[in-house]
Amino acid sequence: MGLVDFIMAILPPLYVYRKPKETKRNSFYDLQRWRKLSKRHRREEPLCRECKKRGIITKGTLVDHIVAMNDGGEKWDEDNLQTLCDICHQVKRQGEKQREHRRK
Numbered sequence: 001m002g003l004v005d006f007i008m009a010i011l012p013p014l015y016v017y018r019k020p021k022e023t024k025r026n027s028f029y030d031l032q033r034w035r036k037l038s039k040r041h042r043r044e045e046p047l048c049r050e051c052k053k054r055g056i057i058t059k060g061t062l063v064d065h066i067v068a069m070n071d072g073g074e075k076w077d078e079d080n081l082q083t084l085c086d087i088c089h090q091v092k093r094q095g096e097k098q099r100e101h102r103r104k
């Protein structure tokens, strides 16, 4: 076991360096059009929607598709967008991944 593997093994997951999920360049999220749209959305809805539902005020960090693109969600429809914080987004992605898994 190399030193890096060893450190990775003992560190709690939060501190582990996260590899970028999108390895492809020019992914959808890099598109100028998306950046503009998400920026505008965050201006209109700066707080995390999921946290707000639970009565917690959290600054949102990203714009999420309510219905994921993989699930046929409309990617340019602002009605399909919501602001989320990192944690809520991760929780949501977990659910989406599990559904993707079940479909296979």
Ligand SMILES: [Zn+2]
Pocket (backbone or CB within 6 Å): 048, 049, 050, 051, 052, 058, 084, 085, 086, 087, 088, 089
């Ligand atoms: Zn949140």
